[in-house]
Amino acid sequence: MGKSGNNTGSGNRRPPSERKQLCLARPVFFIGFMGAGKTSVSLYIARRWKFSSIDLDMYLERREGRVIRDIFAEEGEEAFRLIETDVLREVGTSPSPSLVSCGGGIVERPENRELLAQLGCVVYLRVSADEASDRISNKKSRPLFNDLESARALCERRGPLYEEAADVIVNTAGKSVGQIGYEVMGALKRRPELWA
Numbered sequence: 253m254g255k256s257g258n259n260t261g262s263g264n265r266r267p268p269s270e271r272k273q274l275c276l277a278r279p280v281f282f283i284g285f286m287g288a289g290k291t292s293v294s295l296y297i298a299r300r301w302k303f304s305s306i307d308l309d310m311y312l313e314r315r316e317g318r319v320i321r322d323i324f325a326e327e328g329e330e331a332f333r334l335i336e337t338d339v340l341r342e343v344g345t346s347p348s349p350s351l352v353s354c355g356g357g358i359v360e361r362p363e364n365r366e367l368l369a370q371l372g373c374v375v376y377l378r379v380s381a382d383e384a385s386d387r388i389s390n391k392k393s394r395p396l397f398n399d400l401e402s403a404r405a406l407c408e409r410r411g412p413l414y415e416e417a418a419d420v421i422v423n424t425a426g427k428s429v430g431q432i433g434y435e436v437m438g439a440l441k442r443r444p445e446l447w448a
């Protein structure tokens with residue numbers, strides 16, 4: 253029998269799992285170094301699956317009424333990290349779970365790592381500092397991406413923290429947003445605890 257032998261003429265040949273609206277039971281957190289593509293990939297998946305997507309940095313800036321560069325300049329990194337934890341808790345415990353792209357330093361505080369583990373599924377998009385540098389157009393908005401040497405050291409130091417926090421790891425080198433998104437979607441579908 254040919255491939256269309258069982259087709260009753262509905263025209264919809266996608267598997268049932270693709271047809272019904274997927275619904276998140278827990279948030280999905282995207283982590284990784286600056287320039288890893290966390291926001292782009294989160295938006296890509298949000299469009300495909302009709303989920304909401306929240307960029308934690310943008311949420312934080314709106315809530316505080318200041319851009320991150322100014323928070324760093326006026327109060328320093330430690331103050332920023334405290335606000336970041338507060339925002340992570342606020343977004344992560346929302347009754348309607350979303351795709352959440354986190355700032356690259358979210359893994360710095362142990363409290364954040366605990367929150368990520370408790371609240372949702374963590375997707376680590378792995379990137380090297382060199383590749384990230386090529387991808388980032390506006391480095392001025394990122395106070396911790398000063399020069400390539402220090403970015404390399406920071407990326408290397410954070411590597412084990414990202415790995416440890418991750419439930420899913422995707423290498424992003426040489427891949428498009430679509431390719432990465434597709435890979436992540438496949439990995440998420442295989443996690444039953446994620447779906448309502």
Ligand code: S3P
Binds near residue numbers: 284287354355357395
């Ligand atoms: C930071 C990354 C930035 C932003 C802030 C600090 C970091 O987010 O949260 O500048 O410590 O790596 P992105 O990873 O979205 O650039």
